Amino acid sequence: MSALTFSLKKPLQFAINCAALTPDALAKRTFNQIAAIPLYHGKQAVRVDELFDISGHDSASLRFLNATHQLDYLGANLRSGRIDISGDAGAYLGFGMKGGEIHCLGNTQDLAACNMQNGLMVIHGNTGDFLGGAAAGLRKGMLGGTVVVKGHAGDRVGDQMRRGLILIEGNAGDYCASRMLAGTIGVLGKVGAYAGFSMHRGTLLLTTQPDLHPTMQACGSHTLPFLNLLFKSFAPYSQAFASLKTLRAARWLGDAANKGNGEILIIKNF
Amino acid sequence: MIINGIQIDDTFAEAFNMRGTRVIITAQNLKWAHHAAHAMTGFATSVIGCGVEAGIEAEISSELSPDGRPGVSILMFAMGSKVLMQQLETRMGQCVLTCPTAAAFAGIASDEPINLGKNLRFFGDGFQTSKLIGGKRYWRVPVMDGEFLCEESTGMVRAIGGGNFLILATSQSAALAAAEVAIAAMQRLPNVIMPFPGGVVRSGSKVGSRYAAIFASTNDAFCPTLKGVTQTELSSDIESVMEIVIDGLSFDDIVSAMHTGIGAICALGSASGVKRISAGNYGGKLGPHHFKLHTIMGNKQP
Numbered sequence: 001m002s003a004l005t006f007s008l009k010k011p012l013q014f015a016i017n018c019a020a021l022t023p024d025a026l027a028k029r030t031f032n033q034i035a036a037i038p039l040y041h042g043k044q045a046v047r048v049d050e051l052f053d054i055s056g057h058d059s060a061s062l063r064f065l066n067a068t069h070q071l072d073y074l075g076a077n078l079r080s081g082r083i084d085i086s087g088d089a090g091a092y093l094g095f096g097m098k099g100g101e102i103h104c105l106g107n108t109q110d111l112a113a114c115n116m117q118n119g120l121m122v123i124h125g126n127t128g129d130f131l132g133g134a135a136a137g138l139r140k141g142m143l144g145g146t147v148v149v150k151g152h153a154g155d156r157v158g159d160q161m162r163r164g165l166i167l168i169e170g171n172a173g174d175y176c177a178s179r180m181l182a183g184t185i186g187v188l189g190k191v192g193a194y195a196g197f198s199m200h201r202g203t204l205l206l207t208t209q210p211d212l213h214p215t216m217q218a219c220g221s222h223t224l225p226f227l228n229l230l231f232k233s234f235a236p237y238s239q240a241f242a243s244l245k246t247l248r249a250a251r252w253l254g255d256a257a258n259k260g261n262g263e264i265l266i267i268k269n270f
Numbered sequence: 271m272i273i274n275g276i277q278i279d280d281t282f283a284e285a286f287n288m289r290g291t292r293v294i295i296t297a298q299n300l301k302w303a304h305h306a307a308h309a310m311t312g313f314a315t316s317v318i319g320c321g322v323e324a325g326i327e328a329e330i331s332s333e334l335s336p337d338g339r340p341g342v343s344i345l346m347f348a349m350g351s352k353v354l355m356q357q358l359e360t361r362m363g364q365c366v367l368t369c370p371t372a373a374a375f376a377g378i379a380s381d382e383p384i385n386l387g388k389n390l391r392f393f394g395d396g397f398q399t400s401k402l403i404g405g406k407r408y409w410r411v412p413v414m415d416g417e418f419l420c421e422e423s424t425g426m427v428r429a430i431g432g433g434n435f436l437i438l439a440t441s442q443s444a445a446l447a448a449a450e451v452a453i454a455a456m457q458r459l460p461n462v463i464m465p466f467p468g469g470v471v472r473s474g475s476k477v478g479s480r481y482a483a484i485f486a487s488t489n490d491a492f493c494p495t496l497k498g499v500t501q502t503e504l505s506s507d508i509e510s511v512m513e514i515v516i517d518g519l520s521f522d523d524i525v526s527a528m529h530t531g532i533g534a535i536c537a538l539g540s541a542s543g544v545k546r547i548s549a550g551n552y553g554g555k556l557g558p559h560h561f562k563l564h565t566i567m568g569n570k571q572p
Contacts, residue, residue: 163402182400184401201399203399203401222416222417223416224410224416224417225296225337225338225339225373225417225419226337226401226408226410226417226419228337228338228339229336229337229401229403229404229408229419230401230403232338232404233403233404261396261397261399263399
């Protein structure tokens with residue numbers, strides 16, 4: 001069976017909430033039922049088939065073609081199956097997702113993988129702020145799963161992140177790992193100012209020394225065998241990260257202003 | 271049954287149900303992995319006095335070890351799960367946590383997890399950190415040489431302890447030389463350990479004693495110096511008996527080890543001084559697992 005495909009007919013004036021279009025939500029629906037699902041475009045409820053050309057049958061595998069940054073909440077609460085996005089995705093990509101896979105070939109807006117609990121998200125382009133963060137009003141961000149960003153990420157990566165793995169092959173913005181509770185974030189490129197701001201626990205793995213604020217405490221350079229386990233675990237997700245070999249890292253702990261025990265590891269001579 | 275001039279007695283080894291676990295210990299090099307493993311498996315020859323029976327199962331190359339460093343796998347057996355848990359935690363804390371560069375990982379999968387680093391982490395006094403990698407939780411405990419890395423738990427499985435055979439020879443040196451040959455062959459096998467010193471035990475025991483407080487005592491029927499005063503099992507030409515005890519993860523693992531060990535001795539021939547191979551049992555009343563020598567050696571000729 002071919003993937004159930006939604007091809008956007010024309011550029012949108014307003015963002016639409018696509019949370020209803022997931023493999024789990026569409027599993028038991030007929031083609032006509034899917035076409036009639038209402039999506040909100042501004043104040044108007046619009047049928048799916050008014051916005052998208054629909055083809056294919058396999059609801060376990062969804063494809064979005066001509067996708068733009070106006071498509072919010074793609075893959076929200078996804079439990080199983082796979083979503084492929086050709087183009088860009090809007091905000092809240094994979095919001096609260098609990099399993100399955102999302103592959104976005106373009107860029108995404110803010111809050112991708114927000115409150116994600118499990119599964120795999122791969123963003124081939126760039127992503128906005130609060131990757132793996134918490135939605136407004138929630139006190140914990142990403143709770144599990146793996147996010148791989150081939151491009152760059154915005155500010156506040158992993159804000160209040162509780163568990164899981166975020167790998168960014170490009171650069172990350174300011175306040176990377178801010179208020180982080182646990183989990184692992186890796187950045188192969190550079191990070192902006194205030195990395196680890198108000199960090200409680202967790203690991204921020206870097207390859208270049210950032211300008212850290214004074215409440216991150218230098219703990220010297222060390223050989224850490226656990227890095228071998230970590231690098232091996234990267235292999236299924238990112239060849240760039242899996243190619244890390246050295247176990248030598250400079251260790252910074254903090255945020256002392258927050259009595260935090262989070263660590264920033266800066267890999268030496270990778 | 272006679273193989274290469276050595277008599278195989280028509281008897282059986284009697285073995286018991288145990289609980290077992292496997293731990294992989296790695297270190298900066300094999301030397302330090304062995305230091306940790308030897309400490310952890312020390313004073314672990316018999317559950318009678320040590321609580322557990324433990325030994326080094328195999329060396330593990332850096333390519334196959336969890337953290338890319340060389341290591342060894344150890345097996346540990348106890349009569350019950352509670353004792354096994356207590357002994358594992360105590361020995362981990364005193365022998366692996368303390369050993370320079372050593373790290374410990376689960377060596378066996380099971381539905382019954384048993385603590386490895388789950389409680390040891392508190393040694394970190396709040397500075398310990400955990401990492402969930404590939405669905406497994408690891409603890410990183412800061413110590414004076416760097417970090418002690420330890421997986422949170424390993425598996426506990428049902429196992430068998432007390433497989434054995436006796437080597438009856440015309441001299442002490444001949445019996446020991448044959449035992450060494452057998453041990454060298456058996457140590458190449460997975461899933462088994464021979465927990466006594468060098469894999470060999472000279473003080474085989476019988477159940478009971480003339481002293482009320484002692485529940486096991488010397489196996490006088492196999493003591494060569496008592497031939498004239500006891501119901502001896504030894505002929506006049508036997509001057510020394512050595513026993514090899516085997517603990518394994520399954521019945522088949524012990525069968526394979528006994529077959530390999532006895533086969534290696536038989537390959538030496540009677541000219542080596544070994545005249546008989548026998549086995550220790552309690553009349554079949556105590557242990558549910560019976561390893562019949564004729565069945566083992568008859569079905570699988572070396």
